[in-house]
Amino acid sequence: MSNRTTQAAGVLVGLGLTAGGVALASLARRHANASRDSAPGYTARSGHGEFDVSGRTVTIRKPRTELFDFWRDFTNLVPVMENVESIEMLDKTSGRAAWTIKAPLGRTVRVETTIVSEEANELIAWRSVEGSEIEAEGRVMFKDAPGDRGTRVTLIVAYKPPAGAAGKAVAKLFLREPEVQTRHDLKRLKMLMETGEIATSAMRKENTRAAKQENAA
């Protein structure tokens, strides 16, 4: 075992990762060396094994309840998530949802997720069900920001790059820069919630990013 692998293994153990998935809860909380550092786990310099993990926080000037309710109905997320073509809520109570994700050459990949943990107005965590084309986990947390600044929304997502050919195609698009995607998606969510619209500098409707994506698909 190389030094690097040993280190990585150490981090994984420290984070309480399991073979079946990433324990996002611990990633959300702190580094392995929590005694010295209060930063969230996803800001760690070392990797997270076979999963590609990214996390990001934005402050949105809206109450926690409004943001939680918006997110809990995953179908609301379509306009803010650029790589998602559609989201279908299969069962509202359990939070089962089918995500159709855009892939190169006009193809799509379907991922079915179910809510694995939920605390009203605080957190929603979901995970792909067995048999999905890619393995993914996500967790969104809502905390009051100081004073009247609204809510701090933290999104952490983890994907496992899949093995098959379809998976590789998705990885190329979807997993290339999940960190960038997470960042942009959260910015668009903030725009939509704070301003009621998503900023575009286009002069005409057919030139907006959304319209171009639609045409390319």
Added chain:
Amino acid sequence: MKALTWHGTKDVRVENVDDPEIINPRDAIIKVTSTAICGSDLHLYDGVIPGMKPGDVLGHEFMGEVIETGSGSTLKKGQRVVVPFTISCGGCFHCHVEQYSACENSNPAEKQDMSATLYGQPMSALFGYSHLTGGYSGGQAEYVRVPFSDVGPIVVPDHLDDDKVLFLSDILPTGWMAAENADIQPDDTVAVWGCGPVGLFAIQSAIVMGAAKVIAIDHYPHRLELAKKLGAEVIDFRGTDVREALMEMSGGLGVDAVIDAVGMEAHGFAVDNMIDIVKQKVGVGADRASALKQALLAVRFGGKVSIPGVYGGMTDKFPLGALMEKGLQIRSGQTHVQKYTKPLLEKIEDGTLDTTFLISHRLPLGEAVKGYKNFKQEQDTWTKVVLKPGMETISENA
């Protein structure tokens, strides 16, 4: 429609582009009646600002008539409005605390990364000023799509001509905020570097705010003359040792407040530009921040430093020791235009502020290319160019 488009270094053209349309609910479409060329447009003209694409429509100082509104706009067709150059949503934290030029939502998500890398957090959007600040089409055009039209544009009364109110879009609030950032007290001596439009308006504002003495520093005779007419004492840096003169003119104390209305925008925002600056240990890189360096030495201990002049990158040989040891207050930034439009419109209406003295040339939009060329090459006499899309073009190939 006709618009002034950018195609490369010193290559701007008036050509036909698509008319804009309403895209988001809070949009409005403005038919432009007056639109100015800003000093900062010259840096786009000189090709030193990255993130430009051929065909980009320039211009960020404009006003006109509302001809179309989205469902979320509070404007009405037929209203005359002046549009701030900063695009601000009104709903984010920064807008809430009236730091409009730091709006978090106007720059499209995918365009925020570059400035976030440079400055730690992303820049807000501006009209007609590269894709770094959103890539929005600008106001040197017949029509403009104005986002968040319920927050930005200010309705102006019909009895005030365009020339009287146009500069509410940028340079008047910028000059005013520059003076406000200098925290001027009644006994203060204030020194202003640069007698371009922003410097001149900062001088005017400092006098309105009650400064005991305002000293203007430049080398263009006509611009120094304008500063003098506003009530400033002047220093021509070509013939005078500025630091020594300022010490004498402030009674040996040093000036209470300094305003750098010069900037070094020409260095640009690009990473390679910044590396160049670092490489150029002596020379252009070090010289270009000379106004600010001089200001830091001229200001008294415990004094105030205001920086409206635009800087984009880095500089070396910076007098960091003076900055710390002298116990200075430094305030800077792009203008929070929306915070100032209403109070400044009142000051225009009651005659406290006049901005028309600045305009040296009025041209039809069709002659915008000539306007750029002369504003760049004849800085002494071409103090401000206002383009009028409605004015008939006399010569197409000027």
